[in-house]
Amino acid sequence: MPGNNRRLSGSTLANDLGNVFVETAVQIARKFLFLDTRQKALFHFILVFLVSGYAYYSPPNSEQYYIAAKNNIFNVYGTKVGWFWTLITVGPFIWLTSFLQCQNSHIKAAQHMIRLVVATAIWHFITSSFIHIERSTRRCQGAKSDDQSKCIVAGGKWIPGVDISGHCFLLIYNILIICEESLAYKNWPRNPKNSSTYVATPSEAQNYRKLTLSVQGLFIILFFFHLFWDFQLIVTCLYYHTFNHKVLGGAAAVIAWFLTYKMFFPIFPGMPNFNSHSKSS
Template identity: 55%
Template sequence: MSDSNTPKRKLSGPTTAKDLIFGTSLQAARKYLFLPVEKKALFYLVIVTLLSIFASYYPPSEGYYLASKGNVFNRYGTKVGWFWTLITVGPFIWLSSYLHHKSHSEALRHLTRLLIATGLWYFVTNTYMHVEKITGKCVHHEGGKPSDRDQCSLAGGKWAPGIDISGHAFMLIYMCLIISEEVCFFKILIFL
């Protein structure tokens, strides 16, 4: 017996390949996003190590666009990468905290996590640059001993890099971990 007042539901059309790919990608992203941070960090460490070993035996050719320091991803992605994180994650934290707590002071308190993350990012990247500076040296130069890359170039020398810890790799991994942790925190806020 069907009630004449209940609306009849239409069946959706057949699932398309686009729907299948989107749904599968969404489920994979959810699985990754809610993995424990320790597993994500270990995953990144393994990937960076394997890619570093691979690149030392098979370096990219000089003509390869992505190997160039002037490529668009290096210029606008990693050089100002923390800026992109701040302008996307900052409003997300503010809005999600404000909507949950209905308080500007609580939203500001939650933004301090991003402030602390920014301070840590600044400290670590400057430490990486300092390590490279003190372990590098200037060769084929005239005059006194230049102490950094710019002075070496001005003296007509060539800078031989020392220990060059990849600040780009650190920043990209750090950004991914910060973003995924903020999303996980948002998930916790929803269920409280």
């Protein structure tokens, strides 16, 4: 019937446009996420150094821009809960790519999730250490008080502690983790891999292709967060903390990434690029 044909044609057009959008977004994300992580680590550390240096010698007016306010929506619901976003985006991506490329093995997928567990422990340890360092180095000169306002009321002079930038650490660490984990999609095969012990059934092959769409969706989301963390890193370097504290935070992120993804993870539990010798989709 004409009406049904028009609806079918409209549905087909919508699907085609959706596929074009996804494929275009994936290709753009590939160009960005698959850059060498060593170069990215160096680039972001230099970025922190240069932007923080600019902010030190030519401080921008923080009252002029909404993004400079600590209570802006991007800071409150983005950076301040940045690790939450890492868990709910990188976590599913690791699980799904590992599960599909390890012949539907939940055990092997869980093994690859160890990378995120270790990264979470490192994030917690380092940010907690930053807080401890700040509290241990601050003091009230001329009066006995651990509170800034009480110190001033008591006639003392408040000496701030060493407040290493947890935001610089978090943002760069997030960016490098996203880049490393996105490599699982670098040579993504169109069909499930068969071996001498595993041959995918037609239904499993069809399910694989459906779940690949979810992998692509998560891949695009990781790309979005990479761009967002880049933006937030620049804002942090322009408006928050001192030069030294931002550089120390950035250095801590690069060191944490290097120790895990370049030294420990290649040994156990393994790295995310399962298909380095496979034909990509």
